[in-house]
Structure formats: C-alpha cells, structure tokens
Amino acid sequence: MAKGEEKALRPKRAIERRGLAITGACVLLVAVLVLTLIFMVASRGLATFTTDGTPFASFMTGTTWNPHQNDANGIPLVGALPMIAGSFSVTLLSCLIALPFALGSAIFVVEVNPTFGTRVFQPLTELLVGIPSVVFGLVGLRIIVPWTRSWAGGTGYGILSGSIVLAFMILPTVTSLSIDAIRAVPQSYRDGSYGLGCTRWQTIAHVVLPSASSGILTAVILGMTRAFGEALAVQMVVGNAAQIPTSLTTPAATLTSVITTSMGNEAMGTVYNDVLWSLALVLLIMSLVFILIIHIIGRKGAPRG
C-alpha cells in the first residue's frame, strides 16, 4: 500500500473507532440498566425471605394479605396467592375475550378486504394503542362497571370488569400481530388450497390459520404480557380487595393493583415495603417467562418454508 493511501485511510479509521465507542457505550448503558433493574428488584424482593423471615411457601400459597400483622408464629401475614390468582385470572380472561375479535378482524383485514384493512382499520387500531391507560380505566369505571353490575350482579367491581377493560387495551396488540402472522403465510399455500377446489373458508380454516398459528400464539402471549403488567386501568375497576377471588364479580386485587395502591404509603425497609418488592419480583419473573415462551415459539415456528 502506498504511503499516501495509508495516510488517507487513517482519519477514517479514527472515525470508525469513535463510532464504535459511541454506539458501544449506548449498548452497554442499556444492558447495564436492564441488569441493575433486575438485580435491584430481586435483591429488594428477596429481603422478605432473607431479612424478614417469611418462608417462601407461605408467601406463594398464603391467602391472608395483611403485612402489618404477624400470625401466631410471628411470621408476617403476607400471603400473595390472592393477587397472583387475580393477576392470572384477569390476564387469561382478557385474552379469551380479546382473541376472537382480534382473530376475526385480522382474517377480515388480510383475507376479505385488504384495502379497507390497510386504509381504515389498521390506523384505527393504532389509535387505540395511543389511548392512555387512565382513559381506559375511566371508561371502565363509568361504563363497564355499571354495565357488568346490571347483568352479572355484585358491585360491578371485580375480575370481570377488569378483564373487559384489559381486553380493550390488548386488542390492538393482539390484532396487529395476528394480522402480521396471517399476512406472512405464503400466497402459494392459498393457491395450493384453491387449486384443490377448497373454498375460501376451508382455505382459511385449514391452511392459513394452522400455518399462522405460531405467530398468533406469539400475539396472544404478548397480549398476556401487556395485560399481566397493566396496573392503573385494572386498579380502577378491579375492586382492590386482597382476597382469593371466588367469583368473577366479587372485588379482587392483582399484583400490580396492590403495588400501586400501597407503595406510596409504606416506608422503605418495613416488612410491608419489602413484600411489595416481592410482588414486583413475581411480576418481573412472569414477564421474563412470557418473553422466553415467545422466543421458544419463534425458534420452533421459524422454518416455515
């Protein structure tokens, strides 16, 4: 290499090094943030079991939530099962409510009327994503709660109302990801089915949906992740009673709703505060599990041909 050429390259290399340093620092910052966040929640959450002396089993399976008091053996009454049950109930039920609508509209958008779908429907669902959760909560409080009370009985506050509000909130996520999944099915599959004399419905039910199933499952689990972590809107309609839910219409509580209602009132280092961190840790672990499941599905569904 000529000497002049080498000289001309040098400043370029310096720029590249600087670029590497800047982008690398960004990556490092994000990675450190994520890891310290997990570490912090874990260390605080585990304090309940290490310093406060609560057995892990009584936290996970206990049904009495009253962290200010101790039971006969001097162990704090921090049974988290009511909240864990509440969180899973609203999550599963909201997905059950949202899925048929999401799937139905996704099929309409991709298979029936793509023009309307991309021009009108998708912008509309994106609008739904942008609505703040407090607005959903307010609508839930003023409309969903009285409505469920009118036909399901009870106070109207409870898992049912929470699930309906959550279903609205996760609908756009599940819908748009289902649209992507159905759209990703190669046209040649549909051609093959039509070429065999299958009707549109047979093609959708037996070729398109089975081929899109891993993508649809991912959509559902991402919706579940969102539902599981949503706090404000749920807290406004769920009733906030830390008891094992016996019916869909009795007041209940979720992990998130208990954290948001209590965190501001309890001093750092108290048993109550520690155990709220433990609830947060449960939330965090569940989110990680959901994301892990999505990755596993992604890897399994990848060789689609």
Next chain:
Amino acid sequence: MTPINQGPVSTRPATGEGDAADLRSVILETRDVTVTYGTHEALHPTSLAFAAGEVTSLIGPSGCGKSTYLRSINLMNREIEGCKVGGQVIYRGQDVNAPGVDLFELRKHIGMVFQQPNPFHKSIYENVAFAPRRHGITKKSDLDQLVEESLRAAAIWDEVKDKLSESGFALSGGQQQRLCIARTLAMHPDIVLMDEPCSALDPISTFAVEETIRSMASRGICTIIVTHNMEQAARVSDRCAFFLLGEMVETGVTAEMFANPSDQRLDDYLTGRFG
C-alpha cells in the same frame, strides 16, 4: 349454483385447429378466452381444445401469456383482484366461465400443480389427504387407500411410505413437487394443469416428474403443462401451443411443430433468435 356436468366427453373434431381430421375425445375447450387486468388485455382471444389422455405443452418466452392462459382454465385468475376472464371455457360441454358455476366444484376436476413446490405445513399423509378430507371423505381406510394410490401414481410412494407422518417440508424439492402432484391426483381429476412444474428442480427430479406426467396420460388424464424448456416440451407433450406477446401463435402436434414450424416467429423462437 349450477352443478358441474358429469356427462361423457364428446368425440368430435377439435375446433379452431389445423388438423381437424383426427378425432379426439375433447374434454376441455376454450373459445376466445381473454384475460384482462384493468384495461390491459394480457391474453388475446385464444381457442384451444384438449383431449383426455393427451399432454399439451404451452411454450413461449416469459410474459407471453401462457401461465395466464393456464390459470384461466380453472379460473384461478378470479382470485386475483381486478382480473377478468372473458370468452368460454367449455368443460365436458358446459361453459364454466359463467356466473353461477361452482368454481370450487370445478377445481376438484381440474387440478393444478404450481411452479414452486408448495406442500402444506402438514405431514406427507395429511398433504395428500387434504383435498379428499375437505371434499367429504372421512373414513380412515378409504383415506389410507387413496393416499397410497395417489403417492404411487406420482411415483413417490417407495420413497415416502415409511415416513408418511413426517412433514412435507422434510422432502427434497423434487419429492415435494411429486407430493404436490399426488395431492392433486387424490381428487381423481380429469385434467391437471402444471405451471412450469420442473423449473425449480434438478435434472433427475425433472425426469421423475416427466415420467409421472406420461403415466398420468396413459391413465387418461388430460395434462396441460407450461414450460420454458423446449426439450421437455418435446419429451412429454403430444401437442403444443406457442404463445407470444399474449397471442396464441401456433398449435399442433409437437413433433410436427418442432420439425416444421409454419409461423416464422415460432421458427425464430425454436432456433433461439429471441426469447
């Protein structure tokens, strides 16, 4: 919905063709079939007749309208938005390019094999049993028999008989294409349309598919195959039709056409002066 005619094929001279002398049992005929996308006529009026047990190849350069023509026979073009098929497609004496004709019923009799092998994301068995299941065959023993018979007819049975429950994607490209042929044969079609079935395959797989096509013809199936490969057209087809720029230029018996092209454009194409 008008039911699809199950009547016998007519034995009469082929219309719109030069060699009207030979009597062929015409099963399918197109009369002035056109295909338009919006205002663009992709296929000018085309009239051809096809007989049972005969292999016809449609040849011509890319974009000449041969695939478009093929896809208008089973009215697959109707699945494309903005596409219109004009003229008459006469299957067993009935015009099927008419309102009220049950397309899905028609496609049970006119099967189709595509350019890219497109097995479903299912097991080999389920790929073949797919169409019969949708069309009402549910008995396990009937399906078993149909699957074996179809795989044998597509000359792939010996290669897959021990792994029927494995995914269709586990097969090689050539095997996948023969699986797609088996899937089509499971409907017992009268006519099989093939859109460049070997363009994605290696020579050995191509040979296997060509063998399959010949054996289908010997069992009375009318096969219409689009191909870019002149040698393939010469090897497998009894008759041939040459398309250019959306127009059907010349048709006749393959051997005669290749030896003695009457149209200058076909002569040019065969000698490689264009295309």
